[in-house]
Amino acid sequence: MQALITTWRHRELLWNLASRDLKGRYKDSVLGLLWTVLAPLFMAAIYIFFLRLLGGRGLQISMADIIIGVFAWQFTVQCVTSGMAAFTGNANLVKKVFFPRILLPMSAVLAALVNFLLMLVVQLPLIAFLLWHSGGMLSVWTLALPVLIVYHTFFNLLLALAISAANVYFRDTQHLVGLGLSAWFFVSPVMYPLAFIHDLAQKWPWLENLYQLNPLTVIITGYRTLQTGAPLVLTPAAIAGWLWPLAAAALVFWLFDRAQRNFADLL
Amino acid sequence: MNAIEAQGLGKRYRKAGIGAPTLRDALKRCFRRGPMEDFWAVRNLSFAIEPGRTIGVIGPNGSGKSSLLGLIAGTITPTEGTVRAYGRISSLLELGAGFHPNLSGRENVFLNAAILGIQRADVLKRFDAIVEFAGLREFIDMPVKHYSSGMYVRLAFAVAVEMNPDVLLVDEVLAVGDTAFQNKCLNRILDFKRRGKTILLVSHALETVEQFCDEVLLINKGQLVRRGPPGEVIFEYLHTLLAHVGMLNVEEYGTHEVEIRKVRLLDRAGQESVRFTTGEPMYVDVHYHAQRRIENPVFGFSLKTGNGIYLFGSNTQLLNQRIAAIEGDGVMRLTINPLTLMAGRFLLSLAIHSWDHSVQYHRQEDCYPFLVQDDRGHHGIVQLQSAWEARPAP
Numbered sequence: 289m290q291a292l293i294t295t296w297r298h299r300e301l302l303w304n305l306a307s308r309d310l311k312g313r314y315k316d317s318v319l320g321l322l323w324t325v326l327a328p329l330f331m332a333a334i335y336i337f338f339l340r341l342l343g344g345r346g347l348q349i350s351m352a353d354i355i356i357g358v359f360a361w362q363f364t365v366q367c368v369t370s371g372m373a374a375f376t377g378n379a380n381l382v383k384k385v386f387f388p389r390i391l392l393p394m395s396a397v398l399a400a401l402v403n404f405l406l407m408l409v410v411q412l413p414l415i416a417f418l419l420w421h422s423g424g425m426l427s428v429w430t431l432a433l434p435v436l437i438v439y440h441t442f443f444n445l446l447l448a449l450a451i452s453a454a455n456v457y458f459r460d461t462q463h464l465v466g467l468g469l470s471a472w473f474f475v476s477p478v479m480y481p482l483a484f485i486h487d488l489a490q491k492w493p494w495l496e497n498l499y500q501l502n503p504l505t506v507i508i509t510g511y512r513t514l515q516t517g518a519p520l521v522l523t524p525a526a527i528a529g530w531l532w533p534l535a536a537a538a539l540v541f542w543l544f545d546r547a548q549r550n551f552a553d554l555l
Numbered sequence: 556m557n558a559i560e561a562q563g564l565g566k567r568y569r570k571a572g573i574g575a576p577t578l579r580d581a582l583k584r585c586f587r588r589g590p591m592e593d594f595w596a597v598r599n600l601s602f603a604i605e606p607g608r609t610i611g612v613i614g615p616n617g618s619g620k621s622s623l624l625g626l627i628a629g630t631i632t633p634t635e636g637t638v639r640a641y642g643r644i645s646s647l648l649e650l651g652a653g654f655h656p657n658l659s660g661r662e663n664v665f666l667n668a669a670i671l672g673i674q675r676a677d678v679l680k681r682f683d684a685i686v687e688f689a690g691l692r693e694f695i696d697m698p699v700k701h702y703s704s705g706m707y708v709r710l711a712f713a714v715a716v717e718m719n720p721d722v723l724l725v726d727e728v729l730a731v732g733d734t735a736f737q738n739k740c741l742n743r744i745l746d747f748k749r750r751g752k753t754i755l756l757v758s759h760a761l762e763t764v765e766q767f768c769d770e771v772l773l774i775n776k777g778q779l780v781r782r783g784p785p786g787e788v789i790f791e792y793l794h795t796l797l798a799h800v801g802m803l804n805v806e807e808y809g810t811h812e813v814e815i816r817k818v819r820l821l822d823r824a825g826q827e828s829v830r831f832t833t834g835e836p837m838y839v840d841v842h843y844h845a846q847r848r849i850e851n852p853v854f855g856f857s858l859k860t861g862n863g864i865y866l867f868g869s870n871t872q873l874l875n876q877r878i879a880a881i882e883g884d885g886v887m888r889l890t891i892n893p894l895t896l897m898a899g900r901f902l903l904s905l906a907i908h909s910w911d912h913s914v915q916y917h918r919q920e921d922c923y924p925f926l927v928q929d930d931r932g933h934h935g936i937v938q939l940q941s942a943w944e945a946r947p948a949p
Contacts, residue, residue: 385652
C-alpha cells in the first residue's frame with residue numbers, strides 16, 4: 289500500500305526513468321523502436337523453422353501458439369534482465385540522490401511493458417491472420433487481455449524487485465539468473481503448447497502438477513486461451529500457480545523494503 | 556523548530572564489505588566467528604541547526620563529512636541514532652547523476668529535474684533560463700556524451716539550482732567549472748541564503764566557508780570536534796589538525812642536525828594566528844635546536860597557494876645575511892612586511908640547510924597553512940603596487 293502511494297506521488301519520475309530506458313536503448317540504431325518487435329518475431333521464426341525441421345511431421349505445432357509464447361516470454365525476460373541492472377547500473381544515482389528506491393525496478397518493468405504493448409500491436413493482427421488462414425478466428429476473449437497483462441506485469445515486477453535487490457547483495461545473481469532463464473525457458477510452454485507434455489503427464493501426474501505451479505505456464509497458457517480459444521486449464525495445481533505469486537507479493541515487498549536500506553553502502 | 560536534528564547519529568561500515576559483494580563473501584561471513592572488523596564513518600553525532608543558518612562543515616579527507624551529508628539527505632541509512640531534516644531537502648551532491656549519455660541535453664534537463672523532484676511545469680517555464688545559466692544554448696540538442704566534462708557539470712548545476720528546497724546540502728560542488736562559472740554558482744548559493752534557506756556547505760575551500768557561513772562544524776574521525784564561529788573553528792582546524800595530524804600533503808626531511816622544534820605565525824599585534832590581512836605584516840618565529848655547532852647555516856622559506864602554485868622563495872643567503880654559527884636552542888624571526896598576498900589559502904615551507912646547499916638539516920614542505928583576507932576587494936593572488944593617472948592625449 290505504502291509502495292502504491294509513493295509511486296503515485298513520484299509518477300512523473302517513474303515515467304521519466306522509463307522513457308530514459310526506452311529512448312536510450314534505441315537511440316543510435318537505425319531501426320530504433322522497430323527492434324522491439326523485430327527481435328521476438330525473428331526468434332519466433334527461428335523456433336518455428338527448427339521445430340518443423342527437427343520435429344518432423346508427427347509434431348502438431350501451431351505458429352500462433354509459438355508467437356504468443358515467445359512474445360509473452362520476451363516480456364518476462366526483459367523485466368528480469370533490465371530489473372537486474374536497475375540498481376547496479378544506476379549506482380551513482382542510488383548513492384547520491386534520495387528517492388524511493390522501488391522506482392528503479394518499477395521503471396524497468398514499465399519500460400518493458402511499453403515494449404510489450406507495442407509487440408502486441410503487431411502480434412494481434414498476425415495471430416488473427418494465422419487463425420483465419422487455418423479456418424478459425426480470434427476469440428472474443430481477446431478483449432479480456434488487459435486483465436491478464438496486468439497480472440503478468442505484476443508478476444514480472446515481483447521478479448524484478450527480487451532480482452534487482454539480490455544482485456546488489458550478491459553479484460553472482462547475474463550469472464545464476466542467466467542459467468535460471470535458460471532452464472525456465474524449457475520448463476515453460478514457450479515454444480510448445482501445453483499438450484506437448486501430455487505423455488509426460490500421463491506417466492508422472494505429480495510432475496504435471498509441479499509444472500502447473502510455474503506461474504509462467506499458466507500465464508502463457510492464459511494468453512493462448514484468450515486469443516485462440518484453447519481450453520483453459522483449471523486443475524487445482526494451475527489455480528495454485530495463479531494464486532501463489534499474489535501471496536508471495538507481501539513477502540517480496542517486505543524483503544525489498546528491508547534490503548533497500550543498505551543499497552547505498554553496497555553499491 | 557530546528558531545520559536539522561541529529562541525535563546520537565552513527566554509521567558503521569564493514570571493512571570486509573568494501574568492494575563488490577559476492578555470494579562467497581556472504582557464506583564466509585556466516586561461518587566466521589569473532590567480531591567483525593568495523594569502521595565507523597560517523598559516530599555519536601548530535602547537533603541541531605536552526606532554520607535559515609548557513610553552516611560550514613570542514614574536516615580532513617575521510618573524516619566523515621560526505622557520510623554526514625548522505626545521512627541527512629537520506630541516501631545512507633544510519634546504523635544507530637536518528638537524523639531528521641524538516642522541510643524539503645535538496646542536495647547539490649549529485650551533479651549529473653542520472654544523466655543518460657545517449658540523450659540530448661534537453662531531454663536530460665527534464666530527466667534530471669524529475670530525479671531531483673522538480674515539477675515538469677516549472678522546468679518548462681524556466682527552461683531558457685536554465686540553458687542560459689549553463690551557457691549551452693547551441694549545444695542543448697546534442698547528446699551529452701559529446702559534452703566536455705565542464706559542460707556536463709554546468710548543465711547539471713543549472714538544473715540543480717532550480718530546486719526550491721528548505722534545506723540545501725552542498726558538497727564541494729563549487730570546485731566545478733572555470734572561475735566565471737564558480738562565481739555564478741556562489742551567487743546562486745548566496746541567493747538561497749538571502750531567501751532564508753538552511754544551507755549545509757561541505758568544502759575544503761576554507762575562505763569560501765569563512766566568507767559564507769554563520770557557523771562551522773569541524774569534524775574529525777566521524778566525531779564533531781568543534782562547533783562555533785567560522786574564524787575560530789577554521790583556526791583550530793588549520794592549527795591543530797592539518798599541520799599536526801599530517802592531513803596536509805606535507806613532506807619533512809633532513810639530517811635533523813638542526814631541528815625546527817616549533818613554529819609560531821604571528822600577526823601585526825604579535826598574536827599567534829593563522830589569519831592575516833593583506834598589507835599588514837606577518838611574522839614567523841622559527842624555534843630551532845642545533846644538536847652541535849653548525850657554521851654558516853641558511854634559513855629559507857617559500858610560499859605556495861593552496862593549489863600548490865609556487866609563489867615566492869627566499870633565504871638568508873640570498874639576502875646576504877651570513878649567520879656565523881648556531882648551537883643549542885634559538886629563535887629566528889622571519890618578517891614579511893607588507894604581506895602582499897591576496898585573499899586565499901597559502902602554504903608556508905621552511906628549511907635550514909648548509910651554506911653550500913650540500914646538507915639539508917631540516918626541511919618542512921607545506922607544513923604551515925594560513926589564510927589571508929583582504930578587505931579592499933581586489934582580485935588575484937598577489938598585490939601589486941598600482942596607480943592610475945590621466946595623461947594628455949598624444
